[in-house]
Amino acid sequence: MKVIVSHDIDHLTAWEHMADGMLAKFIARSTMHAVLHKICLREYIARFGEILKNRWENIDDLMEYDKDQGIPSTFFVGTARGLGMSYSNRAAEPWIRKIAKSGFDVGLHGIAFEDEEGIQREFELFKKMSGMASFGVRMHYLRFSEITPHILDRTGYIFDSSSETLENPYKVGKLVEFPVSLMDVRVIFPYNRLRPEGFSEIRANTERIIEEAIQRGVKYFTLIFHDRYYSDCFRLAKRWYEWIIPYFRERGMTFISFRNAVSELNRD
Numbered sequence: 552m553k554v555i556v557s558h559d560i561d562h563l564t565a566w567e568h569m570a571d572g573m574l575a576k577f578i579a580r581s582t583m584h585a586v587l588h589k590i591c592l593r594e595y596i597a598r599f600g601e602i603l604k605n606r607w608e609n610i611d612d613l614m615e616y617d618k619d620q621g622i623p624s625t626f627f628v629g630t631a632r633g634l635g636m637s638y639s640n641r642a643a644e645p646w647i648r649k650i651a652k653s654g655f656d657v658g659l660h661g662i663a664f665e666d667e668e669g670i671q672r673e674f675e676l677f678k679k680m681s682g683m684a685s686f687g688v689r690m691h692y693l694r695f696s697e698i699t700p701h702i703l704d705r706t707g708y709i710f711d712s713s714s715e716t717l718e719n720p721y722k723v724g725k726l727v728e729f730p731v732s733l734m735d736v737r738v739i740f741p742y743n744r745l746r747p748e749g750f751s752e753i754r755a756n757t758e759r760i761i762e763e764a765i766q767r768g769v770k771y772f773t774l775i776f777h778d779r780y781y782s783d784c785f786r787l788a789k790r791w792y793e794w795i796i797p798y799f800r801e802r803g804m805t806f807i808s809f810r811n812a813v814s815e816l817n818r819d
């Protein structure tokens with residue numbers, strides 16, 4: 552089994568969320584979690600530091616870690632707003648270029664998933680902003696319906712990774728669909744439960760999912776880790792990421808980018 556590591560960029564700054572209400576909600580929720588001891592005081596204070604610094608992304612730090620670990624990860628950046636993704640194109644463009652220049656792949660973090668015109672608009676915008684001729688896509692919130700991959704194929708994307716099942720990639724026309732095997736928030740965040748889970752429980756759940764993927768014969772295991780969580784404001788999530796990468800390697804798995812996996816699949 553090969554591992555594909557990917558990062559969704561949902562936020563760039565804290566203040567971009569003044570108008571959409573997310574900043575106020577985040578403060579209220581963090582306060583509640585601190586009171587209920589679901590996050591520690593250090594983490595709680597760090598979250599205010601991050602708001603004052605007006606920085607809700609950790610792209611540089613994550614690129615540094617991935618580079619150090621030899622991970623050919625893919626970052627997905629948006630060109631439209633919606634569902635709590637509120638940064639501007641002007642703010643996104645330098646990041647798209649910087650990530651690509653750092654040697655990582657960049658794709659679109661999409662909003663439109665059923666509306667063909669909207670999908671084409673985001674595609675053209677990303678093409679212009681990135682200067683790239685071909686690229687892939689992942690929908691924000693993993694929105695995906697039966698018609699989604701067909702429209703994405705017609706639009707010209709080389710791959711999509713928005714569906715969520717423990718299955719092998721498959722082709723829809725020329726497009727390769729990579730189902731997401733594991734997204735960070737599925738195993739990490741205990742906030743909606745009465746009893747927060749400890750790290751050992753999270754680790755056991757993660758190992759179970761990886762084991763199930765192996766049993767099912769999944770050849771490409773697709774992981775999502777949000778750069779937002781590569782921070783001391785989300786200590787459990789950061790610890791999980793720094794555990795899972797070496798864990799894959801210990802299990803003898805190698806890392807591959809979506810782009811190279813597409814080439815491998817097209818060769819077969």
Ligand SMILES: [Zn+2]
Pocket residue numbers: 559560561660690691692
């Ligand atoms: Zn997203």
